[in-house]
Amino acid sequence: MIIAEIRDVLTSPRTARKFPTLTVEAVDWYVKDVESLAVSFSDVPVAMVLERDPKDEPYLNLAIATSAVYLTTWDNDLLDLMGVEEFRQRFPALTILEPPALLRALETGAVEAPEPDGPDIP
Secondary structure (H helix, E strand, C coil), rough: CCCHHHHHHHHHHHHHCCCCCCCCCHHHHHHHHHHCCCCCCCCCCCCCCCCCCHHHHHHHHHHHCCCCEECCCCCCHHHHHCCCHHHHHHHCCCEEEEEEHHHHHHHHCEEECCCCCCCCCC
């Protein structure tokens, strides 16, 4: 499901207008590379119901199920959870932040970048 959404977003007309050099072939290569490195989950337990935006629930529950430390998004329905005390108490190890905040944390060394296992991605 998430892989399909990645493909849909990267091949959408909106993305094509913003990034005209991003070809379908490049997207196919990227998706295959992600699939080769990814761990697949078929049944993710529901740890939290997100009534405000049920479409975001799979991403949140996947992050929780895999003990992710960071969930990076532009989506306010997810970002706003960081201000919900009950959420912070239930999932203190998970930080939801925007991509620039993650990049700043990587630059300052507050977060360590994972070592790549495969070839460099252009």
